[in-house]
Amino acid sequence: MQTADIQSRWLNFFGDRGHTVVPSASLVSDDPTLLFTVAGMVPFVPYLTGLVPAPYPRATSVQKCIRTLDIEEVGKTPRHGTFFQMNGNFSFGDYFKEQAISYAWELLTSSEADGGFGLQEKDLWVTVYKDDDEAIRLWKQVAGLPDERIQRLDMDTNYWSTGQPGPAGPCSEIFFDRGPAYGADGGPATDDDRYVEIWNLVFMQYLRGEGSGKNFEILGELPKKNIDTGMGMERLAFLTQGVENMYEIDQVRPVLDRASEISGRRYGANHDDDVRMRVIADHVRSSLMLMSDGVRPSNEGRGYILRRLMRRAIRAMRLLGVDAPSFSELFPASRDAMKAAYPEVGTEFDRISRLALGEEETFLRTLASGTSILDLAVATTQKTGSTQLAGDTAFQLHDTFGFPIDLTLEMAEEAGLSVDRDAFDTLMSEQRAMAKADAKAKKTALADLSVYGDFRALGETVFTGYELLKTDSTILGLIVDGASVDRAVVGDIAEVILAETALYPESGGQEADAGSIVGKGFDLEVLDVQRPIKGLVSHRVQVRSGEVGVGDAATSVVDPVWRHAAAQAHSATHLIHAALRQTLGSDAHQAGSYNKAGYMRLDFNWNQPLSPATRSEIENIANNAILENLEVTTRILPLAEAKSLGAMALFGEKYGDTVRVVEIGGPWSLELCAGTHVSRSAEVGLINLVGESSIGSTSRRIESLVGFDAFKDLATERSIVSQLTSSLKTPREQLPERISDLVTNLKAAEKRIAQYEAAELAARVPALVSRVSHVGAVRLISENVGTVKTTDELRSLATTVRERLGSEAAVVALAADVSGKPAVIVATNDEARKSGVRAGALAKLASGILGGGGGGKDDLAQGGGSDLTAIDTALQAISANVAG
Template identity: 50%
Template sequence: MQTHEIRRRFLDHFVRAGHTEVPSASLILADPNLLFVNAGMVQFVPFFLGQQTPPWDLATSVQKCVRTGDIENVGITTRHNTFFQMAGNFSFGQYFKRGAIEHAWSLLTDSVEDGGYGFDPERLWATVYYDDDEAAQIWRETGIPDERLQRRGMADNYWSMGIPGPCGPSSEIYYDRGPEFGVDGGPEADEDRYLEIWNLVFMQNERGEGISKDDFEILGPLPRQNIDTGLGIERVAFLLQGVDNVYETDLLRPIIERAEQVTGRTYGVSAEDDVRFRVIADHARTGAMLIADGVNPGNDGRGYVLRRLLRRIVRSARLLGAEQPVMGTFMKDVSELMAPSYPELATDFARIETVAVGEETAFLKTLSTGSTLFENTADAVRAEGGTTIPGSEAFTLHDTYGFPIDLTLEMAAEAGLAVDEDGFRSLMAEQRKRAKDDANARKHAHADLTIYKELLDRGATEFTGFDELTSEANVLALIAEGVRVPVATEGHDVEVILDRSPLYAESGGQIADRGTITASGLRLRVNDVQKIAKQLWVHKATVEQGQITEGDVVLAQADPAWRSGATQGHSGTHMVHAALRQVLGPNAVQAGSLNKPGYLRFDFNWQGQLSEQQRADIEAVSNDAVGADFPVNTFVTDLPKAKQMGAMALFGENYGDEVRVVEIGGRFSMELCGGTHVRHSSQIGPITVLGESSVGSGVRRVEAFVGLDSYRYLAKERALLAGVASSLKVPSEEVPGRVEQLVERLKVAEKELERTKMAAVLSSASSFVDQAERFGSVLLVAVAAPEGVAAGDLRTLATDIKGRFGTDPAVVVLLGTVEGKVPFVVAVNKGAQELGFRAGELVSSFGPSIEGRGGGKPEMAQGAGSQPSGIPQGLAAVRARVAELAG
């Protein structure tokens, strides 16, 4: 049975049983505790906690999930993926343990002809929480005898999210794969033979703080008993498809086969290679799914996880023998395999491919740089007579430069060197501990929205701001410091909930309106407006005059000037987005935005810096559209129809069944958007692009002024230009040419100054040679160079001095002083090398005196210190060392 069929059968089974099919949430949710959605119930947490009323009593979904807690072990076990599909059925106060168990049993054991999975009931086992006699009895009645029923403790059979929130005892269903896969004894004895396929959570309690699976306080019962279950689609697939592990199922094995083609290696021959093949298959799928939901490679958070995954693909492919780029091929395979369940992978493939290939290109450059750094490190180790690369150096290559440890190990072996793996692992463990501690410090209970539940149950706030700036409204509630209050008086901050409001609540990149709430003798200044559950407008305000009481009838007004500027900024953002796509192509897709009165910034997916011409073209296309005075139309339609029309959606955003479309100039710009906009494009005013910059790997940012702010900026720039023109005594239009002439003259003067400086430095070479000291057959020049001689000049000077000694064994040590630093160079000619002198080894003799470090090859080493006062001591130390080596 194919994976897509397994998925469909699950949903159909529960829809027939009265459940509502709920689409998967994005892998990215606004939850500070989660990098990614990691369980099927995450989007339902407010319903379990009783903070919101669910729109359905029974639900079913197949949720996209990503778990990355132990990426290094992917491919080693037979049952773990970073991306997986968690099928679940959910009951909000309806059926409980019996219903959950009976629904699961029927789907698993019903025949294929009857819509089930057709599992042999004799091979199914169940576990229950150690004191859950009720669940145990239901299992006995359902068909599992005592000998296939095991009781386990809190660590195994009591579920929570690891943070304060809903929790409860669970019952897990296992399938016995047979004696060839492990020992007898049920799940307690062997969880490879007895494979967990479904977890039924009897959500009935709320947990408190704690640090482990079985160390937390049970605060008390939830408002009602709920059911949350999770069936692993991939695990069921590898059982029903008769393969040995999840990597050999129909959605992953084809990627392994593609990896065989591009690497020339064969899966199933080498255990080490098999792990690499599985890493490629697993990470390629996870990477594509994350990019599809709006994640871009970066250096922290979600972006860093994606970067690690993509780079592990490249690394694994290279270790398997691939010599050409591979990412585009793997992304194409993933898209074709997964699109039947996730069509966005096909419709958005061009962007997914661009992001993934861009990261591969960047990493290949990193590998090239890392190889050079490794060679320098290896040379320094050999120069000092060592045979082992320090763990700290291997860690720096990995952590700072992204150079994989397994490549370091491989290259070290080829160079005849070892690596201090224990030291490296120790530093990695320290880093992981810091990261884990930091993550734990950021975890906290889900925001308690219970106080808003009654208000949410009454219905959504009516937003009137598309048609008017002033609306009469009723005060539904007042909240101060998290508590409902009947009244708020002058000087106090208060959250005001109205039944209707013209003030825009922050969302979609547009910041909230500012405005007022007034009545006779009453005035509140509205400082911010936020949404609760995308339905309830919360006005954060300060009472400036009088007192406000729950039940009052008030007048809510958005600041007209603020709203006008905000609409200019938001509509301007749409214009810049459309212009970017015209100039750069369809892969320049929105990755985020912010707009406020007079200003916008727009983040988009793109590899590499934009040229000056591209920036100019984007500004020109935007302003041409402004000048065209395009009409701005908005309408509401269903999501499929909007997409069919070509409306752009923000990746990672969850949209409802009905969406609002903003259309500017027909097909010039068409986006899904809930923000406020101008009525004609000319009302945006001029758009002035301020600049373009990087905000992470594969993401660029354009910033611009609009309207009067654009005029003010241009006026300021004109005044600056006029001032420069006056200083240069040329007309404004001749300023660029005049500045270019001055810059060229400055470059010529700097080069001449450099030549003069170098000549002065080299003129001192003869006097240094005359100061050479003899130690046995070796001549030593160990001197302090004139102050201000930079490292590059020291190297030139040392090379010149060394050359003047001909074939006589000679060592040159020059220490300089530049702005409190001590650059140094050590040069050893061939004659001295034959006597055993090594430049890198000599650094260790004087380095401590100047608090310096350095390295290099036997004939040349350089570096810098930070203690100029130690120069005399350092020179004395190197003389002593040369004397010792010379005998």
């Protein structure tokens, strides 16, 4: 049974039984506590917990998920994958335990001809929470399961809660027995690979109180009981397709086979090679899916996870003997396997491919440079006589240079060294402690947002700001320090929940409106406006005067100057985007933006700097569009219709069934956007492109000033040019040539001055050499040379004097005033070092007396401090130390 068939059977089964079929949400989760959608239930958590009213009584989905906590297990077990699909059916206060069990058993055991999965009843086991006698009774009643195939397990595996006070309940898991060839008898309780968990049923029926771990109180039953289930698509696929593991199913195997062909290694011939091919197949698919949802490789957050997956795949290819680039063949194989289920991987593949190939090229260079760094570390370790490479060295290679630890282990072993894994693992554990949110999706998702639930239950916040700058409303709630309160007084910082608001909440790259909320007897300054949960707007305010309470009439007032300038900047962003694509082509697609009053920036996919001519062309096109005074219109359309018109969506953004389309000049600029805009392009005023830079190997950033801020910046430049023309007595158009001539003359003068200063220093050498003294067998020059311009000059003087003293044991210690602070340079020759004199130790000694620090190598070292009056004392200490 192909994976696409499993998906259609699932959705058809539950759709026919009254469930709303909900499309997969993005891998980029809306939940602020999560990097990714890590479980099928994550998009439904607000409904399951009651934070947001459910828009339907029952739902079903096939949800894309990413989970990387067990990344080291990928390829080693039959079921661990970083990307997976979770088939779910959900009930929000509708059906409960008996119906959920009945649906699961019917779908699993019905014949394929009848739309089921055709599993044999004899192969299925279930686990239940140890005290859930009701579930045991139902499994016997519905499925006719005997006692020996129903196992009671403890809270750590068969109980769900958020980890906070709120909904909780027991779980029941369904397992498939692969047979005695795969492990020992004993059922799922043996925790053996023989028994594969395929479906988890969560019965959300209780309200839990405070506590942690297993220690919390059940306060009673929920008034509305929910069902949350999840079936692993890949797990069922490898069981029904008759293959050994998830890496061999129809959506994954093509990449594995392509890696085998490229490397010339046969799958199934060598265990280590098999694991590497599975890692490649899994990670390439995961990377493809992440990039199709707008994630780009980077050094932080989601981009770091993507980069790690891609680099592990490159590393695995290297271990298969492939040093050349291979993504150009691996990614198309994954695209072809996935596009039937997810068409976007096909339509967006050009963009995805550019990102993948650019990342591969960058990492292959990293491998080359990392190898050089590792070679140096190995040589240093061997020189000290140690047989173990330091753990912090291995961690630095991994963390700073992206050099995989297994590559470090392999190369160190080739050089006869081990790696201090304990130290490395400790450092890695400290780093991982900050990234465990993925593993606790069900325990943490939205738990800290529960304070908004009661307000959201009253309905969505109505945003009137597209048409109005002032709206009368009612205060539905006040929140201070995370808790709901009845009143707020002067000086308080609070969150205000209104039924309606004209104030724009930060979203779509646009900063929140400035403004105020006023009413009878109070005035609130708006500090920020956000959407903490879907459909609810929260205003962060400071009470400037009076006292405000829940239920009070209130008016939201937008600062009109701020709003107009913000609208100018947002419309300018669309103009720059259109100009960018007109200049560079459709490949230059927006990848993020930020705009506020007077300023905008736009990130876009591109892998090389823009020339000055290209920057000017983009700026000219955008400003010409302003001059043309193009009409700006907005329409609310179904998403499919908007896309059919050519409206561009920002990768990674979430869109509902209906979207707002912003048009500037009709088809000239057509984008999905919820931001505020001017009514005609001339209102933007002026765009002044002030910056263009790299933000990654495949991404660039344009920054512009907009409107009056753009004019002020140009006026400042005009003033500077005017001053230059006056000072240099040169017409404006001749300034570049005149300044170039001045710079050339200045460099020539600086070169002559440097020659004079070098000659002056050289002239001081004979006098210094003549003042040499003998301290035992060592000849010593210890002098305060007065004032010099730089430490480099002092160092040059010291080394020149050392050379003039010949091959007999000699030490030169020179001190000087450098820019008002003392500096000391100590130089020794070979014979002095054989006598035990070390320049680094002498410099450190002198620096301590000077009130600073210093040190260096045995032959040459420097130091300094803050006390010029201590120079002579420091030199005397050097002389005494040499004598000793």
